[in-house]
Amino acid sequence: MYDLIIVGAGPAGITASVYAARKRLNFMVITKDIGGQTAWSGDIENYTGYQFITGPDLTAKFEEHMRRYNVDLREEEVVSIEKRGKHVWVKTLKQEYEGKTAIIASGKKSRELNVPGEAEFKNRGLTYCATCDAPLFAGKPVAVIGGGNSGLDAALQLNKIAKYVHLINISPDLTGDPIMQEKVSASPIISVLNNTKTLAVLGDKFVTGLKIFKDGKEELLPVEGVFVEIGLIPNSGVAKDVEKNEWGEIKVNSYNETNVPGIFAAGDVTDVPEKQIVIAAGEGSKASLSVFKYLNKLR
């Protein structure tokens, strides 16, 4: 039996594992991927200590840091996390693990548009990951859907790659960081369409266009790529018994405790007010230190 099972290996899970290792806990990490959303990020300029680093490079630094401690890392998909008796049971598609405690650091996943054509053209011109797929659209006309930071980040990733970029924003104004809005304004190939709703994704074998609604009428936008960046939803479904807020985020107190003793949570899957790499890392550290105190009955 483990002292601690960490679910997820983004900034929160990785930092939790570094702290658990330094506290000499007998722990394991279960995750589908390494780095989480950081791995798909473009340029990162706000992780303190790295003025400028790409998402994949920061992920590599994080992974090396974690692996330095010979962590017991399993690449498996978790299907449930529950407390039975005094312990926490984490079930994956392969087997079930027993721990005295668990930290849920499973992050978030992309929200879907829910319009006709979305499912049909997924990976056939429609994608949720600009970092992964932007290079596939060199010289092509594309649309990015979403006016927040992830939408702006995607548009900027496509800035030197695509032929042109329609940035489609359902709201009257962009909501991303001013510094990113300035970069978008400065781009000769990005045009912002505010107050614009996406109605359908069109195509043949691959995406050929978007049907949008703007200024009171439907319009057809010929594009060959569609990047959906309309927000994220927490990967909290596997934890049935822990309390969540209206957005499905796991509620934690300042000790990263959930309502279930022994189950802790950290990072973007929780209701921490802001979702940032440096915040998720701090929360992962705090969660492991709380687990250490819980195991030693210090709290």
Add this chain to the structure above:
Amino acid sequence: MYDLIIVGAGPAGITASVYAARKRLNFMVITKDIGGQTAWSGDIENYTGYQFITGPDLTAKFEEHMRRYNVDLREEEVVSIEKRGKHVWVKTLKQEYEGKTAIIASGKKSRELNVPGEAEFKNRGLTYCATCDAPLFAGKPVAVIGGGNSGLDAALQLNKIAKYVHLINISPDLTGDPIMQEKVSASPIISVLNNTKTLAVLGDKFVTGLKIFKDGKEELLPVEGVFVEIGLIPNSGVAKDVEKNEWGEIKVNSYNETNVPGIFAAGDVTDVPEKQIVIAAGEGSKASLSVFKYLNKLR
């Protein structure tokens, strides 16, 4: 008038300034020093993304990151932070500044022993900063007072420098991280004295010894250096009106708000449950994002 005045430039203040700059706020930073406790730390192995870095090196990375944004940084000593009317006033020994908001990120300072001889021999053999002063004690017998992480860190910093190190711990067991305890045990020159109280610092022009109480009797320990590492107290005295806990830490909610609207706080000066570089950095980010929302009346 400023949108935001950040007091302190440790991991919390610096991260707050990076986020404020990226939100294009009109802000300034007032601080006595750069890096705070990080600058005096020895080896840092738990700031995620840097497997191993010294305190001064990480401080340099942080400072470069902050200065990249041409921050308005004043090296002044703050004497009071208060809300008058709708704004926050930060008074230093030189002048007074007006801001719509402030983030207090002033960190902690070393706790004193309060024994005879301490004040007399300060900087004459007695120090609170192993990183700054360890090299001055090459080949000399020294004592480190404190059995927590800072005591262990100081002892390890002296490990390859001093003749021998008495690690004086008032408790029955060391309380620092197991991984650091192991390194202390492995050292041939560090000896741990548990259940030991320091009674006085002795000397002539410089420190010559420590009077301790152990196993029911007084004892004299001949040393030429004394490193006091018995904990930290928050630099919160300048903020008279904000609510604090019994240890003088500023109470904040998960948005880093204090009880005074417009005054925020982040990092080691607050009641955040754990004091770690990565946690303070995360808190600084969260505080600036909360200030941004406050200024835009989003919250």
